[in-house]
Amino acid sequence: MLKDYGYTEEGQLGKPYNFRLLKRLARYAFPYRKAIAAGLLLSILIALFDLTVPYLTKIVIDRYIVASWYRIDPGRSTDPVFRDLSERYGHLLEKNGPESLYYISNLNMRKVDPVDLHRLRTQGILSSERFYRGGPEVKIERFLTKDRKRVDQMADGSSLIPFTLMEHLPQKEILEIRARDVKGVTVVAAIFFFLLLLSLGVGYVEYYVLEFTGQRIMQDIRLGLFGNMQIQAIRFFDRHPVGRLVTRATNDIENLNEMFKSVFITVFKDLFILTGILIVLLYLNWRLALICFTLLPVIFCLTFIFSAMAREAFRELRATISKINGFLQERISGMRVIQLFVRERFQMELFARINHENYLAGMKQIRVFALFMPVMELFSSLAVAFLIWHGGGKVIQEELTLGTLVAFIGYIQMFFKPIRDISEKYNIMQLAMASTERIFEFMDNREVIPEPESPKIPSHVRGHLVFDKVSFGYEEGRPVLHNISFEVKPGETAAVVGATGSGKTTVVNLLERFYDPDEGSIILDGIDLKEWSNRELRSVVSLCMQDVFIFAGKLEDNISLGREELSARTIAYAAEMANARPFIERLPEGFGQELDEGGASLSGGERQLLSFARALATDPRLLILDEATSSVDPETERLIQEAISKMADRRTTLIVAHRLSTIRNADRILVMHQGRIREAGTHEELMALRGIYFRLNRLRPADRLSIVD
Structure with a gap:
C-alpha cells in the first residue's frame, strides 16, 4: 500500500505540493540534471512502449x-448519392477495371461518416458481403475451379x-x-517481442539511473545535514x-528518496501515459x-475523496506509530528499572x-x-462492459473495426492503473514534503559558536588562563555562574x-x-577565547570527561580520532604517559584491538585511561580533567595520578573532582x-579557614564529596 521509512512527529503530514520546498530541493538535484533528464526520457520511452502494445x-x-x-x-441505384459521396471518399475506394465496381477496405470504412x-x-x-484480397502471387485457379466468376480481379x-x-x-x-x-x-509478433526486450533493457537502465541519481542526491543532502550538525x-x-x-539523517532522507523514485519520475510517466491514452x-x-470520457469527472471526484480519506487515515496511523516509537525508546532505556521493580506486566x-x-488506525487505512481499489476496478469493468456493448454494436454495423474495439478495451484498462498509482502516491508526497520541511528547518538552524573574522594566535602557547567576571546561564533569566573570576598561571x-x-x-x-559567557571574558595567553579559532583553541586545550565515549573501531583510532598527523609513536607515547600502555599490550591485538561502541569489552578504569591518552595525544598546553577519576578504582586513580604528576611541570592542568585525594596536591x-x-587557596589554607572546604572534608563518605546545598 504505502512505503514509509520513518515516523512523522506528532502525526503531522506536509502539504503535497510545496513549491518553496521543491525549489530548494531542486538545488540538490541540479548537479544531476543530465541523469534526471535521461531518466525522464527513458520513462517516456517505456511509456511509449506501453502505449504501442494495444x-x-x-x-x-x-x-x-x-x-x-x-x-x-x-x-x-439511380440516386446520385454515390456521385456526391465519391467526391469526398474517392481516395478511399479502389476501382475494379471496366466493370465500374469499387471496393473499400474495413479500415477505410471507419473513415466514412456513419x-x-x-x-x-x-x-x-x-453490399454486405465480405471479400478477402489475395495478393498477385495467389493463383486462384489452383483453389477455385467452379466459382471463379465470383472472384474479382483488381x-x-x-x-x-x-x-x-x-x-x-x-x-x-x-x-x-x-x-x-x-x-x-x-512480423508484428517479432516487433512486439523486440519491443518487449527493448522495454526490459530500457527499464533496467531507467531503474539504475533513477536509483543512482536518487542515492547521490540523498547522499549530498545527508552530508549537508551531518556537516550542519557538526557546526552546531x-x-x-x-x-x-x-x-x-x-x-x-536517515528516515527523513529515505522518505525523500522514495518521493524522488516513486513520485517525481513515476507520476510524470503516469501523466504522460494518461495523456497519450486520451490522444x-x-x-x-x-x-x-468522448463517450468514454464521461466517466472522467466521476473518477477524478472519487480520487479526490479517496485522497482526503487516505490522508486522514495515514495521519492517524503515523500518530500511533510515533507513540509506539516513543514508548519503546523510553521503556528499553529504562528496562533495568522496570525489571528491578517487577513492572513488566x-x-x-x-x-x-x-x-x-495502532492496529485500529492500520485497519482504518486498509x-x-x-x-478505493474495488471501486476503481468496478469502474474499469463498467467501462469495458460499455465498450463491448456499444462498440460491439458499431463493429456489427461496420462503423468500427474489431481491432479498434480491442485497442479501446486495452487502453481503457490501462487508463485506470496510472490513476490508482497517482492516488496512492499522494500520501508519499505528503510524507516526503513533511520530511523535506523538517530537514530544511534543521539546516536553516544556525546555533553556532561564531568564528572570529581574523583569529588571533599567540606566538607561544603557555596555558595562562584568566576568568574575568564571567556570568552565564543555559536559559535566559536563570544564571548558573555569577561574576566568576580566577587565574591559573x-x-x-x-x-575546582x-x-x-x-x-x-x-x-x-x-x-x-561549547558556550560563550553572557558577561565577562575568558582569556587564554592574553587573548579572549572569542578571538581564538575553535580549531586552534581545541588543539591546545584537551578535555578528559567522566563519561567516556568509545567509538566502534580500532583502539588506536579511538586515541587518534582520525588525526593523521599523529604517528603510531605519538599514540604509543600518549598511552604510556596515561599509564594505559600496560593494559593495551595485554589485549590480543594491542593497539589494533577492535572495540565495540561504548567499549563494552573494557572496564570502566580502562576506558578512563584510554580517554586520558586521547586527551594527551595532541600534547595540549591546558589539560582539563572533568570528574575524570570519579568512577575508577583506587588502582586506576593511582595510575592517573602518576600520569598527571609526570606532566604537571609542562602544562597547565585544571581538575574538576569529587575525590579530594585527587586535588589535595x-x-x-x-x-x-x-x-x-x-573560597580559594591551597589545601592547607582552605582547611585553616574552616569553611565550606573544611566541612566537605569532614562530611565526605569514602573519600567522596557529598553535600546538599
Whole structure:
C-alpha cells in the first residue's frame, strides 16, 4: 500500500505540493540534471512502449486477422448519392477495371461518416458481403475451379475472394491464400517481442539511473545535514533529542528518496501515459472516446475523496506509530528499572493499549484502500462492459473495426492503473514534503559558536588562563555562574570542587567554548577565547570527561580520532604517559584491538585511561580533567595520578573532582557554591579557614564529596 521509512512527529503530514520546498530541493538535484533528464526520457520511452502494445494488437486484427473488403456498385441505384459521396471518399475506394465496381477496405470504412454509410446501404450500393484480397502471387485457379466468376480481379493483379467461398477450402489452402497475412502477423509478433526486450533493457537502465541519481542526491543532502550538525553549538544538542536528529539523517532522507523514485519520475510517466491514452483514443474514434470520457469527472471526484480519506487515515496511523516509537525508546532505556521493580506486566498492558490503537488506525487505512481499489476496478469493468456493448454494436454495423474495439478495451484498462498509482502516491508526497520541511528547518538552524573574522594566535602557547567576571546561564533569566573570576598561571595545577549543581562543569563548558559567557571574558595567553579559532583553541586545550565515549573501531583510532598527523609513536607515547600502555599490550591485538561502541569489552578504569591518552595525544598546553577519576578504582586513580604528576611541570592542568585525594596536591583549589567562588587557596589554607572546604572534608563518605546545598 504505502512505503514509509520513518515516523512523522506528532502525526503531522506536509502539504503535497510545496513549491518553496521543491525549489530548494531542486538545488540538490541540479548537479544531476543530465541523469534526471535521461531518466525522464527513458520513462517516456517505456511509456511509449506501453502505449504501442494495444495499437499493435489493433494492426494485427484489422490488417491481417479480419482484413476484409466490401463491394460498392454504383449501378444498383439511380440516386446520385454515390456521385456526391465519391467526391469526398474517392481516395478511399479502389476501382475494379471496366466493370465500374469499387471496393473499400474495413479500415477505410471507419473513415466514412456513419450517415453516409447508411445511405449507401439503403440504396443497395454498398453490399454486405465480405471479400478477402489475395495478393498477385495467389493463383486462384489452383483453389477455385467452379466459382471463379465470383472472384474479382483488381488492376494490380490481386484477387477479391468472397469469404463464403473460402469457408469451404481446406486449412492448408487457406493458409496459402493468406500467406501475406501470416507473414504480417509474424512480423508484428517479432516487433512486439523486440519491443518487449527493448522495454526490459530500457527499464533496467531507467531503474539504475533513477536509483543512482536518487542515492547521490540523498547522499549530498545527508552530508549537508551531518556537516550542519557538526557546526552546531552544544546548546543545540541540549534541546534536540538524539533520536530526532538521527531520524533527520536517515528516515527523513529515505522518505525523500522514495518521493524522488516513486513520485517525481513515476507520476510524470503516469501523466504522460494518461495523456497519450486520451490522444490515441481520440485518434482511433473520437465519438467513442468522448463517450468514454464521461466517466472522467466521476473518477477524478472519487480520487479526490479517496485522497482526503487516505490522508486522514495515514495521519492517524503515523500518530500511533510515533507513540509506539516513543514508548519503546523510553521503556528499553529504562528496562533495568522496570525489571528491578517487577513492572513488566503493567508495561505490557500499557504497550498493548498503544499497540491496539495502532492496529485500529492500520485497519482504518486498509478499509480506505480496500474500498478505493474495488471501486476503481468496478469502474474499469463498467467501462469495458460499455465498450463491448456499444462498440460491439458499431463493429456489427461496420462503423468500427474489431481491432479498434480491442485497442479501446486495452487502453481503457490501462487508463485506470496510472490513476490508482497517482492516488496512492499522494500520501508519499505528503510524507516526503513533511520530511523535506523538517530537514530544511534543521539546516536553516544556525546555533553556532561564531568564528572570529581574523583569529588571533599567540606566538607561544603557555596555558595562562584568566576568568574575568564571567556570568552565564543555559536559559535566559536563570544564571548558573555569577561574576566568576580566577587565574591559573602557566604550569599550575588548579582544582575546582563543589557540590552537584554548583557550576563546576559549566566552567569546563565555557573553557572549551561549547558556550560563550553572557558577561565577562575568558582569556587564554592574553587573548579572549572569542578571538581564538575553535580549531586552534581545541588543539591546545584537551578535555578528559567522566563519561567516556568509545567509538566502534580500532583502539588506536579511538586515541587518534582520525588525526593523521599523529604517528603510531605519538599514540604509543600518549598511552604510556596515561599509564594505559600496560593494559593495551595485554589485549590480543594491542593497539589494533577492535572495540565495540561504548567499549563494552573494557572496564570502566580502562576506558578512563584510554580517554586520558586521547586527551594527551595532541600534547595540549591546558589539560582539563572533568570528574575524570570519579568512577575508577583506587588502582586506576593511582595510575592517573602518576600520569598527571609526570606532566604537571609542562602544562597547565585544571581538575574538576569529587575525590579530594585527587586535588589535595593542587597548587590552588577553587571552592564553588551556587555558581560563585566562595573560597580559594591551597589545601592547607582552605582547611585553616574552616569553611565550606573544611566541612566537605569532614562530611565526605569514602573519600567522596557529598553535600546538599
